Amino acid sequence: xxxxxxxxxxxxxxxxxxxxxxxxxxxxxxxxxxxxxxxxxxxxxxxxxxxxxxxxxxxxxxxxxxxxxxxxxxxxxxxxxxxxxxxxxxxxxxxxxxxxxxxxxxxxxxxxxxxxxxxxxxxxxxxxxxxx
Amino acid sequence: xxxxxxxxxxxxxxxxxxxxxxxxxxxxxxxxxxxxxxxxxxxxxxxxxxxxxxxxxxxxxxxxxxxxxxxxxxxxxxxxxxxxxxxxxxxxxxxxxxxxxxxxxxxxxxxxxxxxxxxxxxxxxxxxxxxxxxxxxxxxxxxxxxxxxxxxxxxxxxxxxxxxxxxxxxxxxxxxxxxxxxxxxxxxxxxxxxxxxxxxxxxxxxxxxxxxxxxxxxxxxxxxxxxxxxxxxxxxxxxxxxxxxxxxxxxxxxxxxx
Numbered sequence: 001x002x003x004x005x006x007x008x009x010x011x012x013x014x015x016x017x018x019x020x021x022x023x024x025x026x027x028x029x030x031x032x033x034x035x036x037x038x039x040x041x042x043x044x045x046x047x048x049x050x051x052x053x054x055x056x057x058x059x060x061x062x063x064x065x066x067x068x069x070x071x072x073x074x075x076x077x078x079x080x081x082x083x084x085x086x087x088x089x090x091x092x093x094x095x096x097x098x099x100x101x102x103x104x105x106x107x108x109x110x111x112x113x114x115x116x117x118x119x120x121x122x123x124x125x126x127x128x129x130x131x132x
Numbered sequence: 133x134x135x136x137x138x139x140x141x142x143x144x145x146x147x148x149x150x151x152x153x154x155x156x157x158x159x160x161x162x163x164x165x166x167x168x169x170x171x172x173x174x175x176x177x178x179x180x181x182x183x184x185x186x187x188x189x190x191x192x193x194x195x196x197x198x199x200x201x202x203x204x205x206x207x208x209x210x211x212x213x214x215x216x217x218x219x220x221x222x223x224x225x226x227x228x229x230x231x232x233x234x235x236x237x238x239x240x241x242x243x244x245x246x247x248x249x250x251x252x253x254x255x256x257x258x259x260x261x262x263x264x265x266x267x268x269x270x271x272x273x274x275x276x277x278x279x280x281x282x283x284x285x286x287x288x289x290x291x292x293x294x295x296x297x298x299x300x301x302x303x304x305x306x307x308x309x310x311x312x313x314x315x316x317x318x319x320x321x322x323x324x325x326x327x328x329x330x331x332x333x334x335x336x337x338x339x340x341x342x343x344x345x346x347x348x349x350x351x352x353x354x355x356x357x358x359x360x361x362x363x364x365x366x367x368x369x370x371x372x373x374x375x376x377x378x379x380x381x382x383x384x385x386x387x388x389x390x
Contacts (some may be wrong), residue, residue, distance in 0.1 A: 052311035
């Protein structure tokens with residue numbers, strides 16, 4: 001009987017306390033203010049992101065793909081190759097491959113020599129890459 | 133005197149308004165006004181932020197796309213920069229055959245022991261359309277327009293705006309991670325000054341023997357440009373001396389190598 005009474009009292013206490021524990025829904029002005037505070041923080045975050053994102057855009061706008069091949073690969077006695085050393089050895093070397101009609105072996109990332117990316121290389125925006 | 137006094141009075145009358153405008157210029161929220169006015173301001177700010185974030189996401193996506201298309205090619209310089217040994221080279225100016233260094237794919241060194249790891253852009257699959265676009269593209273502008281159209285269809289209720297702010301916060305976190313990844317990559321890349329030496333039309337240059345019994349010809353090849361008097365043809369992007377993003381880099385960001 002005492003246990004039952006204790007349980008009833010405990011349940012009653014919980015039921016009485018519960019409405020007070022549940023937070024009242026925020027008012028409309030409070031919610032608007034909270035959203036505004038979050039947006040203030042977001043505005044700063046987005047502002048901070050502009051520079052690093054612009055860096056990638058500038059990087060991409062200034063970058064070229066340069067076609068390069070490797071003539072002379074393979075050093076067999078009658079194989080092709082560039083002369084190297086003093087004993088008639090042959091070996092391969094990298095050469096630009098931007099003028100022929102074939103497909104270059106590689107497309108290396110490069111910047112034009114006279115125009116590092118810190119300079120306004122994107123002033124001709126819209127022009128197509130004609131090096132490859 | 134009267135004119136000066138009038139000017140001073142006008143200035144005093146204007147000053148509070150100017151100060152108010154200047155003081156709150158940074159805040160997009162009305163100083164006072166109904167909840168509806170505040171909500172209008174929230175809508176405007178959310179829409180503007182969504183447009184900005186969408187354009188940034190487009191750039192971040194492009195970076196992720198072309199980063200996946202890159203792979204390293206080990207390259208080393210063979211021959212002595214002082215031209216004591218190396219490839220056979222003839223200027224055909226009467227000085228005779230000399231020696232020149234040149235760059236070649238390094239098929240023998242262990243990984244990270246090569247001089248440079250040049251960055252090759254794959255051409256297969258989706259990489260063909262993900263190639264860098266020198267001179268830029270108009271895509272971000274069209275992204276902004278598309279988003280503006282989509283934004284008009286989004287819920288403008290307070291609950292809807294709260295959800296859009298949550299999405300914006302998630303997008304900002306992802307953008308920050310992408311920008312950090314690009315920064316780590318870019319900080320590790322060096323620019324290797326490279327010039328094509330020799331005549332591409334075969335008038336002079338490196339001595340080359342075609343396959344079979346054909347006679348020797350002259351060809352051009354690529355070498356690191358160490359000259360002080362002229363620009364190199366290109367700066368090739370490379371990881372130098374075993375540098376790799378995220379594992380510590382020896383050189384300063386974007387440093388030219390010579």
